[in-house]
Amino acid sequence: MIDPSQVHSTLSRHQLADGYSVVMDLERSRGIYLHDAHSGDDYMDLFTSFASWPIGYGHPLMADEAFQRDLAVVASTKVANSDLYTTYMAEFVEAFSTRVTPEGYPHHFWVSGGALAVENALKVAFDWKAHKIGLNKIGDGEGLCALHFEGAFHGRTGYTMSLTNTDPRKVALFPKFDWPRVSAPAVEVDLQGHVSNDVAALEAQTLAEIDAAFADPRYKDRIACIVIEPLQGEGGDNHFRPEFLGSLRKICDEREALLIFDEVQTGFFGSGKAWLWQHHGVAPDVVAFGKKTQVCGIYANSRVDEVPENVFRVSSRINSTWGGNLVDMVRCKRFIEIIEAENLAANITRVGQVFLEGLRTIAQDQGHFANVRGCGSLVAFTLASVSLRDEMLEALYAKKVMALSSGKRTLRFRLPLVMTAAEAGEALTRIADSTPARV
Numbered sequence: 001m002i003d004p005s006q007v008h009s010t011l012s013r014h015q016l017a018d019g020y021s022v023v024m025d026l027e028r029s030r031g032i033y034l035h036d037a038h039s040g041d042d043y044m045d046l047f048t049s050f051a052s053w054p055i056g057y058g059h060p061l062m063a064d065e066a067f068q069r070d071l072a073v074v075a076s077t078k079v080a081n082s083d084l085y086t087t088y089m090a091e092f093v094e095a096f097s098t099r100v101t102p103e104g105y106p107h108h109f110w111v112s113g114g115a116l117a118v119e120n121a122l123k124v125a126f127d128w129k130a131h132k133i134g135l136n137k138i139g140d141g142e143g144l145c146a147l148h149f150e151g152a153f154h155g156r157t158g159y160t161m162s163l164t165n166t167d168p169r170k171v172a173l174f175p176k177f178d179w180p181r182v183s184a185p186a187v188e189v190d191l192q193g194h195v196s197n198d199v200a201a202l203e204a205q206t207l208a209e210i211d212a213a214f215a216d217p218r219y220k221d222r223i224a225c226i227v228i229e230p231l232q233g234e235g236g237d238n239h240f241r242p243e244f245l246g247s248l249r250k251i252c253d254e255r256e257a258l259l260i261f262d263e264v265q266t267g268f269f270g271s272g273k274a275w276l277w278q279h280h281g282v283a284p285d286v287v288a289f290g291k292k293t294q295v296c297g298i299y300a301n302s303r304v305d306e307v308p309e310n311v312f313r314v315s316s317r318i319n320s321t322w323g324g325n326l327v328d329m330v331r332c333k334r335f336i337e338i339i340e341a342e343n344l345a346a347n348i349t350r351v352g353q354v355f356l357e358g359l360r361t362i363a364q365d366q367g368h369f370a371n372v373r374g375c376g377s378l379v380a381f382t383l384a385s386v387s388l389r390d391e392m393l394e395a396l397y398a399k400k401v402m403a404l405s406s407g408k409r410t411l412r413f414r415l416p417l418v419m420t421a422a423e424a425g426e427a428l429t430r431i432a433d434s435t436p437a438r439v
C-alpha cells in the first residue's frame with residue numbers, strides 16, 4: 001500500500017495531479033468531515049466533491065448488510081447495462097422513476113458522466129426537431145442548433161463545449177459550433193433576501209435576444225431546444241425568476257423547441273426538492289442529471305412522442321456500451337432509501353436556511369460580501385473582487401473548510417444533505433473568521 005505521504009508524488013509522475021492537497025481517507029471520513037490520511041486533519045466538506053456526494057461520509061445506513069452484499073456482487077462484474085439486464089438494474093430504475101422522477105416523464109436514459117447526460121438531451125432535441133421539419137433520414141442535421149446562455153456550464157464533451165462559456169481555458173482551441181447564445185438575467189438580492197436589481201429589464205433584454213435568434217437566418221427553423229441550468233452553478237450561482245423560466249416554456253411551446261433543464265449540479269434533492277425546477281413550477285421537456293445521482297442520464301416527457309420514431313423508441317440512436325454503471329445504480333437506490341428514511345430533503349431545506357441567514361448576519365456585521373443567495377444545499381455570496389474571493393477560499397481551506405469558487409467573484413457552498421444546524425453554526429464561525437478583513 002502506498003503511504004499517504006507518497007500519493008501526490010506518485011500520481012504526479014504519471015499524470016497531472018493539481019487537485020487538493022489532502023489525501024482522502026475513505027474509512028476515517030465521517031459525516032460532513034473529510035479525513036486527510038496524510039496530515040490526520042479533518043476538513044469540513046462544504047463542497048461535497050463538487051456537489052456530487054449527498055449523504056456525508058461513512059453513513060451508518062450504508063453499512064446495511066444486504067446493501068453491502070449487493071454492492072460487492074455488482075462491483076465484481078461490470079455489466080453492459082444497455083443490452084444486458086439484471087434484477088439490480090430493474091430495482092434501481094423502478095425506484096428512481098417512481099420516487100425521484102416527477103409524474104409525467106415516462107422516458108429515461110442512463111449514461112456515465114454529467115456532460116454526456118446533457119449531450120444526449122441535445123441529441124433527443126436534434127432528432128425530434130429533424131423529424132418535425134422533415135429532414136432527410138440519412139442527412140446530417142443541417143444546421144440544427146441549441147439556444148443557450150452566457151455563463152452556462154454544461155460540460156466539456158463535443159456538443160457541450162459549444163454551450164459552455166465560463167472559464168475560456170475549458171473550451172479554447174477546440175472546434176465548436178456557432179450556436180445562439182443570449183444573456184442570462186440573474187436575480188440579485190439584498191441582505192433581507194429581496195430582489196435588488198432590475199431583473200425584469202434584464203429578462204426583457206434576454207427575451208428580445210431570443211426573438212432575434214429565432215429570426216436570424218443562420219438559425220431560422222433550426223433551433224431544436226433552449227437549454228439552461230435553472231441555477232447556473234459554475235457561471236456564478238446565478239438564480240432566475242420563475243417568471244423568466246415560464247417565458248422560456250412559452251417560447252419553446254410556440255416555436256417547436258424542447259425546453260431542457262441541466263440539473264446535473266442542482267438535482268437530486270440539492271435544493272430541498274428532488275429537482276430545482278419544482279421550486280419554480282415550470283416543467284421542462286427534458287432534464288439532464290448527474291453528480292449526486294451517481295449514475296447520470298436524462299428523463300423526458302411525452303412531447304418527444306409527437307415524433308413516433310423518437311430516440312426512445314428507435315434502437316441505437318442514443319446509446320453507450322455501459323449504459324451507466326450498475327455500482328452507481330445500486331448506490332443511488334440506497335441514497336434514495338436513506339434520503340427518504342431520514343427526511344434529508346426537509347433537513348437541508350431547514351439547515352440551508354439557517355446557514356443562509358447566518359451568512360446574511362455575517363455580511364451585515366462585517367460588510368465583506370453581499371448578494372447572499374441560496375436554496376437548500378446550494379448557497380453562495382459575492383465578494384468585491386476575484387482576488388478577495390480567492391483569498392477567502394484559501395483562508396477557509398487553512399481553517400479546514402472546503403468550498404468552491406463560482407463565476408468571477410462568487411464563493412459557493414454545496415452542503416451535505418445530512419448537515420445539522422449545529423454543524424452549520426460551526427461552519428459560520430469559521431467563515432466569519434475567514435473574511436478578507438480577518439486574514
Ligand SMILES: Cc1ncc(COP(=O)(O)O)c(C=O)c1O
Nearest residue numbers: 113114115153154155233264265
Ligand atoms: C450544470 C452542469 N452540467 C454538466 C456538468 C458536467 O458534468 P460532468 O463533469 O460529470 O461531465 C457539470 C459539472 O460540473 C455541471 O455543473
